[in-house]
Amino acid sequence: xxxxxxxxxxxxxxxxxxxxxxxxxxxxxxxxxxxxxxxxxxxxxxxxxxxxxxxxxxxxxxxxxxxxxxxxxxxxxxxxxxxxxxxxxxxxxxxxxxxxxxxxxxxxxxxxxxxxxxxxxxxxxxxxxxxxxxxxxxxxxxxxxxxxxxxxxxxxxxxxxxxxxxxxxxxxxxxxxxxxxxxxxxxxxxxxxxxxxxxxxxxxxxxxxxxxxxxxxxxxxxxxxxxxxxxxxxxxxxxxxxxxxxxxxxxxxxxxxxxxxxxxxxxxxxxxxxxxxxxxxxxxxxxxxxxxxxxxxxxxxxxxxxxxxxxxxxxxxxxxxxxxxxxxxxxxxxxxxxxxxxx
Amino acid sequence: xxxxxxxxxxxxxxxxxxxxxxxxxxxxxxxxxxxxxxxxxxxxxxxxxxxxxxxxxxxxxxxxxxxxxxxxxxxxxxxxxxxxxxxxxxxxxxxxxxxxxxxxxxxxxxxxxxxxxxxxxxxxxxxxxxxxxxxxxxxxxxxxxxxxxxxxxxxxxxxxxxxxxxxxxxxxxxxxxxxxxxxxxxxxxxxxxxxxxxxxxxxxxxxxxxxxxxxxxxxxxxxxxxxxxxxxxxxxxxxxxxxxxxxxxxxxxxxxxxxxxxxxxxxxxxxxxxxxxxxxxxxxxxxxxxxxxxxxxxxxxxxxxxxxxxxxxxxxxxxxxxxxxxxxxxxxxxxxxxxxxxx
Numbered sequence: 193x194x195x196x197x198x199x200x201x202x203x204x205x206x207x208x209x210x211x212x213x214x215x216x217x218x219x220x221x222x223x224x225x226x227x228x229x230x231x232x233x234x235x236x237x238x239x240x241x242x243x244x245x246x247x248x249x250x251x252x253x254x255x256x257x258x259x260x261x262x263x264x265x266x267x268x269x270x271x272x273x274x275x276x277x278x279x280x281x282x283x284x285x286x287x288x289x290x291x292x293x294x295x296x297x298x299x300x301x302x303x304x305x306x307x308x309x310x311x312x313x314x315x316x317x318x319x320x321x322x323x324x325x326x327x328x329x330x331x332x333x334x335x336x337x338x339x340x341x342x343x344x345x346x347x348x349x350x351x352x353x354x355x356x357x358x359x360x361x362x363x364x365x366x367x368x369x370x371x372x373x374x375x376x377x378x379x380x381x382x383x384x385x386x387x388x389x390x391x392x393x394x395x396x397x398x399x400x401x402x403x404x405x406x407x408x409x410x411x412x413x414x415x416x417x418x419x420x421x422x423x424x425x426x427x428x429x430x431x432x433x434x435x436x437x438x439x440x441x442x443x444x445x446x447x448x449x450x451x452x453x454x455x456x457x458x459x460x461x462x463x464x465x466x467x468x469x470x471x472x473x474x475x476x477x478x479x480x481x482x483x484x485x486x487x488x489x490x491x492x493x494x495x496x497x498x499x500x501x502x503x504x505x506x507x508x509x510x511x512x513x514x515x516x517x518x519x520x521x522x523x524x525x526x527x528x529x530x531x532x533x534x535x
Numbered sequence: 536x537x538x539x540x541x542x543x544x545x546x547x548x549x550x551x552x553x554x555x556x557x558x559x560x561x562x563x564x565x566x567x568x569x570x571x572x573x574x575x576x577x578x579x580x581x582x583x584x585x586x587x588x589x590x591x592x593x594x595x596x597x598x599x600x601x602x603x604x605x606x607x608x609x610x611x612x613x614x615x616x617x618x619x620x621x622x623x624x625x626x627x628x629x630x631x632x633x634x635x636x637x638x639x640x641x642x643x644x645x646x647x648x649x650x651x652x653x654x655x656x657x658x659x660x661x662x663x664x665x666x667x668x669x670x671x672x673x674x675x676x677x678x679x680x681x682x683x684x685x686x687x688x689x690x691x692x693x694x695x696x697x698x699x700x701x702x703x704x705x706x707x708x709x710x711x712x713x714x715x716x717x718x719x720x721x722x723x724x725x726x727x728x729x730x731x732x733x734x735x736x737x738x739x740x741x742x743x744x745x746x747x748x749x750x751x752x753x754x755x756x757x758x759x760x761x762x763x764x765x766x767x768x769x770x771x772x773x774x775x776x777x778x779x780x781x782x783x784x785x786x787x788x789x790x791x792x793x794x795x796x797x798x799x800x801x802x803x804x805x806x807x808x809x810x811x812x813x814x815x816x817x818x819x820x821x822x823x824x825x826x827x828x829x830x831x832x833x834x835x836x837x838x839x840x841x842x843x844x845x846x847x848x849x850x851x852x853x854x855x856x857x858x859x860x861x862x863x864x865x866x867x868x869x870x871x872x873x874x875x876x877x878x
Contacts, residue, residue: 260717260718260719261719263721298717298722325778326778326781326785336716339716339723339724339725371767372763373682373762373763373766373767374603374641375603376603376604378606380682380763381683381763382682382683384763403766403767403770404766404767404768404769404770404771404772404773404774405770405771405773405774405777406774407771407774407775408774408775408777408778409774409777409778417767419716420715420716420724420727420764421763421764421767423716423746423747424714424716424746424747424760424764424767424768425747425767425768425771426747427747427748427750428747428748428750428768428771428772428775429747429771429775430747430748431747431748431749431750431751431752432750432751432771432772432775432776433775433779435668435669435751435752436779436807436811438669439669439807440803440804440807442669443802443803443804443806443807444800446803447802449799449800450802452796452799453795453796453797453799453801453803454796454800454803455796456792456793456795456796456799457787457792457793457796457797457800458796459786459790459793460783460786460789460793460796460797461783461786463786464779464782464783464786
């Protein structure tokens with residue numbers, strides 16, 4: 193498989209990205225080619241530092257980088273030679289099957305949507321974040337591609353999230369919950385009330401509305417929400433996890449007995465920290481585009497980039513896109529067959 | 536001060552509510568009268584169990600209870616003799632200054648808004664949740680009163696949240712952040728982009744957009760969001776805090792050494808648990824109604840109810856409502872004076 197990696201995106205520039213590329217190539221023998229897209233001298237310098245001369249690497253030069261303050265669509269239109277745009281071009285031309293970027297999320301979404309278009313039957317792509325609960329992992333979709341979706345977009349998110357859950361995470365009949373502000377059917381915003389009706393009519397395994405406190409206590413396998421809410425949930429989870437560990441650390445340093453206790457229990461902390469560490473999950477697939485695009489965390493470490501490349505490989509292997517096309521088409525047919533009955 | 540307590544609301548019926556009332560009366564001597572509104576025999580039975588015969592208690596009989604599956608506005612219109620409606624009536628008649636309810640949030644919001652109306656200059660009330668971070672506490676507004684606000688409602692939330700932060704939490708010049716999905720000015724949903732412009736023009740201490748991961752890492756003192764997003768944040772925070780502690784407990788039980796460690800460090804855990812325990816915060820003021828209304832957690836323990844009564848007392852003492860009227864009017868005047876300049 194062939195993957196294009198935006199080597200310039202992310203908060204720490206090319207060093208973490210190239211570092212992750214080198215790690216991934218060592219671990220994943222099935223990557224046949226890895227395009228590192230960006231400023232050639234910087235990429236070469238990083239490879240040299242790492243003493244990495246893997247022949248599967250091909251550097252593709254790009255002179256521009258999308259800044260965090262650029263507007264997404266503008267960035268695609270104006271910075272034609274940006275690393276993310278050039279990486280998407282490789283997928284468009286068929287040289288690569290997937291792109292991975294830790295840069296400006298909006299720009300990655302816009303570039304792939306504009307250049308690769310969406311899959312047949314899908315109007316807008318959604319970001320699927322995989323989030324750990326105590327007993328399982330669940331897919332949160334949309335985690336930030338589309339802040340102002342229409343109800344039908346959210347139905348498509350539910351379908352795509354279910355496909356991903358079934359084919360990649362191996363849940364047989366993934367349960368779907370609609371993020372809302374009350375368990376009862378009629379509760380929610382104007383938007384979620386519309387989506388509720390659509391999900392109820394679909395043949396997804398729809399469990400109804402779920403609330404913030406169901407996320408970890410009584411988790412469903414697919415959580416559907418608009419991209420604004422999803423992004424807030426994702427970042428809040430990161431934030432509060434870190435906050436609790438910081439407070440705990442601070443408290444544990446307050447006496448000798450506590451410090452001794454923390455030492456004895458250190459492996460318990462390590463296990464949890466690993467579980468809530470986004471690095472392990474690596475990247476979030478942008479589902480619904482005609483190609484594979486993995487959004488990595490802006491603050492990605494090399495390990496996170498390595499895992500984002502793993503996620504890209506999984507999406508290719510599990511044929512996520514053909515399955516999405518099939519499922520969406522089935523839902524459209526079912527909806528069309530229901531329409532006369534509803535009149 | 537005189538407070539009306541909806542004795543029937545909440546997941547556990549009158550026992551926790553009446554229990555909380557008894558605790559509060561012991562602790563807060565400045566409560567002159569506490570109306571317990573609901574089914575008299577049930578309330579009397581609870582008081583008897585607790586051997587509580589405090590003379591400041593007055594039972595006000597109400598024959599109905601709002602169920603969680605009732606629609607908020609319908610509940611107010613149809614269940615005229617519900618405990619929450621009758622409690623609000625006491626405030627309307629001037630018999631009580633504040634109402635506290637752990638029942639159906641939407642019904643409490645609707646009953647107070649319909650019967651007491653909003654404060655002059657305020658269009659829609661917002662729930663202000665006080666949330667702990669490592670270094671301080673912050674106000675999140677709106678935490679669930681209004682899922683589909685207009686931009687001007689959110690400006691009013693920012694003003695009211697600042698007033699509460701200044702007068703009750705004692706922050707001198709509370710910093711205000713707008714919950715969004717990117718730090719940069721132009722990022723967000725259609726709604727938050729409009730609100731951003733309004734906040735920028737206001738003379739609030741506006742810090743710009745904040746993201747989920749700023750909530751605890753780099754907290755502002757007032758976080759503004761729509762009621763849907765706020766409710767999701769609030770419940771997600773509760774959920775993930777509990778989840779992490781459950782995982783940790785599970786991990787700590789896995790070996791003798793870990794259990795010994797946990798024992799030595801037990802006070803550190805207790806401190807954190809106390810800090811993230813909603814019981815300590817008790818209730819969330821519904822700001823903007825012409826009266827004082829405190830929304831308590833549906834799963835309130837007696838201690839949480841006691842603290843909700845404390846929050847009601849604080850709102851009365853600190854004259855939150857007159858301060859809101861003054862601030863909102865100042866902002867309206869400023870906006871009116873700016874208008875010609877903008878044309």
